[in-house]
Structure formats: C-alpha cells, structure tokens
Amino acid sequence: MKQPIISFKHVVKCYDDDVPVLKDITFDIEEGKFYTLLGPSGCGKTTILRMIAGFSEPTKGDIFFEGQRINEVPANKRQVNTVFQDYALFPHMNVYDNIAFGLKIKKMPRDVIDQKVKEALKMVQLAGYEKRGINEMSGGQRQRVAIARAIVNEPKVLLLDEPLSALDHKLRLAMQYELRELQQRLGITFIFVTHDQEEALAMSDEIFVLDNGNIVQTGSPVDIYDEPINHYVADFIGESNIIEGIMLRDNLVKFAGKEFECVDEGIRENEPVEVVLRPEDLDLTDVDHGKLKVTVDTVLFRGVHYEIICHDEVQNEWMVHTTKKAEPGSLIGLYFDPEDIHVMRFNESEAEFDARLDSYEG
Amino acid sequence: MKKSRFKWSNLYLILVFCFLYIPIFYLMFYAFNAGSTMNKFTGFSLAHFGELFADTRLIIILLNTFILAFLSALIATLIGTFGALFIYYVKQNRSKTLLLSLNNILMVSPDVIIGASFLILFTTLGTAVGSLNLGFITVLLSHIAFSIPIVVLMVLPKMQEMNDSMVDAARDLGASNFQVLKDIVLPVLSPGIIAGYFMAFTYSLDDFAVTFFVTGNGFTTLAVEIYSRARRGVSLEINALSTLVFLMALILVIGYYYISQDTGKNNSKGGGVK
Numbered sequence: 001m002k003q004p005i006i007s008f009k010h011v012v013k014c015y016d017d018d019v020p021v022l023k024d025i026t027f028d029i030e031e032g033k034f035y036t037l038l039g040p041s042g043c044g045k046t047t048i049l050r051m052i053a054g055f056s057e058p059t060k061g062d063i064f065f066e067g068q069r070i071n072e073v074p075a076n077k078r079q080v081n082t083v084f085q086d087y088a089l090f091p092h093m094n095v096y097d098n099i100a101f102g103l104k105i106k107k108m109p110r111d112v113i114d115q116k117v118k119e120a121l122k123m124v125q126l127a128g129y130e131k132r133g134i135n136e137m138s139g140g141q142r143q144r145v146a147i148a149r150a151i152v153n154e155p156k157v158l159l160l161d162e163p164l165s166a167l168d169h170k171l172r173l174a175m176q177y178e179l180r181e182l183q184q185r186l187g188i189t190f191i192f193v194t195h196d197q198e199e200a201l202a203m204s205d206e207i208f209v210l211d212n213g214n215i216v217q218t219g220s221p222v223d224i225y226d227e228p229i230n231h232y233v234a235d236f237i238g239e240s241n242i243i244e245g246i247m248l249r250d251n252l253v254k255f256a257g258k259e260f261e262c263v264d265e266g267i268r269e270n271e272p273v274e275v276v277l278r279p280e281d282l283d284l285t286d287v288d289h290g291k292l293k294v295t296v297d298t299v300l301f302r303g304v305h306y307e308i309i310c311h312d313e314v315q316n317e318w319m320v321h322t323t324k325k326a327e328p329g330s331l332i333g334l335y336f337d338p339e340d341i342h343v344m345r346f347n348e349s350e351a352e353f354d355a356r357l358d359s360y361e362g
Numbered sequence: 363m364k365k366s367r368f369k370w371s372n373l374y375l376i377l378v379f380c381f382l383y384i385p386i387f388y389l390m391f392y393a394f395n396a397g398s399t400m401n402k403f404t405g406f407s408l409a410h411f412g413e414l415f416a417d418t419r420l421i422i423i424l425l426n427t428f429i430l431a432f433l434s435a436l437i438a439t440l441i442g443t444f445g446a447l448f449i450y451y452v453k454q455n456r457s458k459t460l461l462l463s464l465n466n467i468l469m470v471s472p473d474v475i476i477g478a479s480f481l482i483l484f485t486t487l488g489t490a491v492g493s494l495n496l497g498f499i500t501v502l503l504s505h506i507a508f509s510i511p512i513v514v515l516m517v518l519p520k521m522q523e524m525n526d527s528m529v530d531a532a533r534d535l536g537a538s539n540f541q542v543l544k545d546i547v548l549p550v551l552s553p554g555i556i557a558g559y560f561m562a563f564t565y566s567l568d569d570f571a572v573t574f575f576v577t578g579n580g581f582t583t584l585a586v587e588i589y590s591r592a593r594r595g596v597s598l599e600i601n602a603l604s605t606l607v608f609l610m611a612l613i614l615v616i617g618y619y620y621i622s623q624d625t626g627k628n629n630s631k632g633g634g635v636k
Contacts, residue, residue, distance in 0.1 A: 053530075053534055054533075054534075055530055055533075055534075074533070075530070075533040075534050076533045076534070076535075076536045076537055076538060077536075080534075081534055081535065082530070082531070082534045084527045084530070084531055085527075086525065086527055088525060088527040088528045088530065088531035089528075089531075090528060090531075090532075090545075090546060090550075091550070092549045092550060101532070101535050101537075101545070102535035102536050105535060105536045105537050105541060106536060149531075149535070150534075150535075153535065153536070
C-alpha cells in the first residue's frame with residue numbers, strides 16, 4: 001500500500017467541557033479517492049474535517065499529512081482547501097476576485113491567475129461569470145463558485161463540509177454527479193462530510209460511518225449497504241428490516257419462528273443475533289411459495305415502488321419495496337434468497353467483523 | 363382618493379420638524395439682515411458674511427475646529443475599530459457583556475462629568491510632569507476618548523453580521539492573520555467604520571462641555587467661541603457663521619448618504635474588476 005496522504009492516530013478531541021467529541025479515532029486516507037464521513041449531526045464528522053483543515057487541534061493523538069505530523073500547522077500553511085457548508089464566499093468581491101483570492105495570496109503573476117481562474121470557472125460550468133457579484137447568484141451557482149475557489153489552488157486534499165445541504169433535491173442530485181466527475185477528472189482526494197446516506201452511497205469510494213465520536217464501520221458503499229456491521233449502521237444506511245434471531249450453526253439461522261438457510265459463517269452455535277433483510281430484496285408471492293406468511297397492513301405508493309408494511313405470524317413487522325400491488329388485509333407470502341439474509345452479531349468490533357468475513361468469503 | 367385623505371401622522375411629522383428647524387432657519391434668516399441686530403429685518407445684505415471672512419481669528423478657530431474633528435475622529439475610529447474587534451473575540455460571555463456595558467456607560471454619562479474628570483487628570487498630570495499645558499493636545503485627547511465608544515458601537519453590529527466561516531475560508535486559502543484583517547474583515551466592516559467616523563466627527567464638531575473644561579488660553583473651538591461671544595451679545599457675524607456651518611453639515615450628511623448608498627450597491631452588485 002502507498003503511504004496514506006492523511007492519517008489519524010488515536011485522535012481524541014474534547015471541547016471546553018471534558019466530554020470527548022471524538023473518542024480515539026484512527027484511520028488512513030489514501031490519495032486520489034473519494035471519501036465520505038457519514039453520520040448524524042453531532043457525531044463528530046465536522047470536527048474531523050476541521051482538524052484536517054487546521055481550524056482545531058486534537059486534544060490527544062496525532063495527525064499526519066504525507067508522513068509529517070501536522071497537529072500544530074496553522075490552516076493557512078496546509079495543502080488542503082475547504083468548501084464550506086454556507087459557502088463562506090466573500091460578499092464584497094465578485095466571482096473573479098473570490099476565486100483568485102488564494103492565488104493572489106500566493107503572489108502568482110497576473111496572467112497565470114487569469115488563466116487558472118478561467119479554467120476553474122470552466123470546470124464548474126460558470127465560464128463568463130467573472131464579474132458577477134456574489135449576491136446576484138443562485139444557491140447552486142454560489143456552490144460552484146465555492147468549489148472553484150477551493151480547487152483553483154490545486155490542493156492535495158479537498159474537504160467538503162455538507163456542501164449540498166442547502167440545495168433543492170434536483171440540484172443536489174445533479175451536483176452529486178458533477179462532484180464525482182470532478183473528483184475523477186482532477187484525481188485529488190475528496191473528503192466529503194454528510195448526514196445524507198444517499199449522497200454517501202452515490203459518490204464515495206470509501207465511506208466512514210460515524211456514531212457518537214467513533215468510526216463504526218469503514219468500507220465501500222456496496223460493502224456497507226450489503227454487510228452492515230450492526231443495528232446502527234443497518235438502520236442508518238438505507239431502509240431495513242432488522243429482526244432478532246438465533247444462529248443455529250454456520251449457514252443456518254432461525255428467526256420469526258422458522259429456520260432459514262443463509263450464507264453467514266463464523267458465529268458460535270445458538271448465539272443470539274440480529275438479521276437484516278433489505279425491503280427491496282423481499283419479493284411478494286402467493287402464500288404457498290413464500291418462505292414467510294404475512295398479513296398486509298398498509299400499502300403506500302412511493303412513485304418508483306410500493307412500500308408495503310406487513311406483519312408475520314409472530315408479529316414481526318416487515319417492510320417490502322416492490323412494484324407489485326397488494327391489498328391491505330390480505331394474506332401473502334414473502335420470498336427471499338439465502339444471500340439476501342445478513343446476520344449481525346451484537347457488539348462485534350470492526351476488526352473482528354472484517355476478519356470473520358474474510359475467513360469465509362476468501 | 364387617497365391623496366386627499368388628511369393624515370394625523372403627517373401633521374404630527376410636520377409640526378415636529380417645524381419645531382426642530384424653525385429656530386435654525388430664523389437664525390439663518392437674520393444672517394442676511396442689513397441691520398446689526400435681530401430686532402428687525404431691515405433689508406437683504408451679505409455684509410455679515412463679509413465681516414466674518416475679514417475676522418481672521420474666527421476663521422482660524424473654524425479651521426482648528428475642523429482639524430480637531432478630523433484628527434480626533436480618525437484616531438478614535440482606528441482605536442474603536444480594533445476595540446470592537448477585540449470585544450468581539452472575547453470568548454467569555456460575561457466579560458464581553460461587562461466590556462460592552464463599560465463602553466455604553468461612557469456613551470450616556472454627561473459631558474460635564476467627562477470634561478471635569480479630564481480636567482482633573484490633565485492638571486494632575488501637568489503638576490507631575492510639568493510640561494502639559496491645556497490646549498490643542500488635551501482637547502484632542504479628550505475628544506478621542508469620548509468618540510471611541512461611539513465608534514465601537516457602530517462597528518460591533520457589523521462584526522456580528524459578519525460570517526465567521528468567512529474568516530476560516532480566508533485562512534484556508536492561505537491568508538495570514540494580517541491578510542484576513544486587511545482583505546476580509548475591514549472591507550466587510552467598512553460601512554460601520556465609515557458611519558463611526560462620521561458620528562465621531564460630528565460629536566467632536568459640536569462638543570462644547572468637554573472642550574470648555576480642558577482647553578486653555580491658546581486654543582478654542584467654534585462652540586466655545588460662539589458661547590463666549592454670545593454672552594457679550596450676539597453679533598450677526600455668528601449668524602453668518604452658523605449658516606455656513608449648517609450648510610457644511612448638510613453637505614456632510616448628503617455625502618454620507620451617497621457613500622452608504624454606494625457601499626450598499628457594491629454589496630449587491632459586486633462592483634468592477636480591479
């Protein structure tokens with residue numbers, strides 16, 4: 001593995017009161033990838049970002065940038081740039097001066113600045129907007145100016161602090177594509193902070209799921225979605241049915257009063273576990289063909305699919321996403337494949353979880 | 363229909379403004395009197411203006427007054443702006459409130475008390491050091507002192523309007539503390555700073571009580587001079603002078619209006635490229 005561009009080693013952060021916002025965080029960031037720090041508000045994700053940017057220092061532990069310890073390096077001496085949540089554009093400057101700000105500070109020659117600002121504007125699809133005032137621009141345009149102002153400095157790492165949260169839904173989707181494309185074109189590392197799991201899944205190479213000052217799980221969007229480590233991750237990312245059960249032996253789990261074949265291994269026999277079934281993995285069928293017999297409670301039309309809430313014979317609630325329609329009150333069957341079942345142990349650490357998965361997935 | 367409607371609020375405003383302005387216009391009107399008293403208007407003449415311009419003592423006092431106002435407002439604006447910055451960055455809420463209250467007490471305490479306390483300070487210092495004569499310097503110092511709280515009060519709200527993440531952003535883009543101050547903070551604060559300067563300027567211009575206490579033999583300002591002449595019986599020269607000062611104030615106000623409009627426009631339109 002290459003040397004990571006940023007590493008956190010046992011970083012703890014406490015603010016004035018001694019309650020830690022971050023509890024012993026260790027991770028590596030590799031060059032050229034799109035990372036997302038995902039978690040609810042107050043989980044410490046913005047604190048991590050501010051420490052990388054240099055706006056705050058860790059209480060304990062060390063931060064390394066390309067192998068150099070940078071705990072005390074001030075923000076203006078770091079090779080990272082930030083796109084702020086509220087954009088933080090300078091209202092007394094026009095678009096050109098905003099974007100040129102960093103370059104002017106570096107005392108670059110005028111013609112180089114002109115050239116770079118033009119390129120940056122083209123990159124965010126705002127060519128020709130140089131002389132606009134900031135207050136004349138829409139939210140989406142300001143967002144682009146903020147991105148241009150950061151990338152024009154050619155940082156090694158670009159930090160994005162919930163930059164899409166102020167945009168409307170459509171624009172947000174469009175910006176997701178653009179950001180992803182921009183990252184691939186520039187080839188620099190993006191660290192993106194968000195509480196929106198859809199954004200995280202759509203854009204990232206690697207997601208860090210945070211909860212209450214800890215990194216709970218690290219992995220690609222597919223890994224995290226398909227194999228969440230615990231209840232919290234399964235619940236936070238996507239919709240899921242989480243049912244308590246018992247692992248009878250490898251590849252056999254019991255829940256909802258029945259035994260089911262699954263593909264999970266390495267768990268003690270008769271250990272109590274939680275089982276995750278994603279709503280889109282459940283298929284409606286007739287009662288005879290179903291693995292589970294359920295009664296339909298409500299049917300909600302969601303546009304792309306129906307969201308059907310039903311309950312089984314032992315009163316577990318099930319959510320199903322399907323394009324088929326069902327009648328409330330009717331008895332139907334639910335079908336799913338062994339691969340659709342994901343079994344989670346209680347209190348399993350990420351290292352143990354990864355080791356167990358490696359042992360049978362090879 | 364609406365136009366012909368009689369409004370009490372309009373009448374109220376007209377009466378109030380009449381009450382405020384009639385004395386001034388009355389005074390200005392007699393500045394053009396041919397006679398030498400305000401008993402009777404005997405005919406139009408600019409003679410008093412002529413007298414005024416021939417009175418070099420009064421012209422020098424006028425200039426002194428403006429130089430004093432200019433300098434004291436300038437220095438007070440400098441000190442007050444940084445004072446507002448530091449108060450803003452005081453972390454503890456209690457000390458911040460305390461500092462602000464101390465600032466506001468100076469705003470509301472009577473000029474006579476400020477003047478008297480400065481007189482005591484300067485005379486004590488004078489006996490201790492031996493070389494501090496009451497005059498331009500003492501007046502300037504006290505004018506700076508009572509103008510600083512005004513500037514703080516005008517600048518601080520702008521500081522609170524300023525988005526803190528703008529400072530972070532500037533640092534993030536590589537700006538040093540000084541560059542952040544020069545390129546981001548001061549430009550954003552400039553409307554407040556300009557307003558503070560003008561307020562300090564006018565406060566200095568029309569101060570009587572403090573100046574009266576701390577000035578000595580060699581130096582007087584317009585307010586003090588007019589007061590002492592008025593006690594000897596107002597000559598219409600004073601009316602002429604007041605007319606000129608009033609016009610000057612009018613020009614200042616108009617000037618300030620245009621400056622504030624201009625910065626407002628810059629905020630929304632972004633101005634031109636440098």
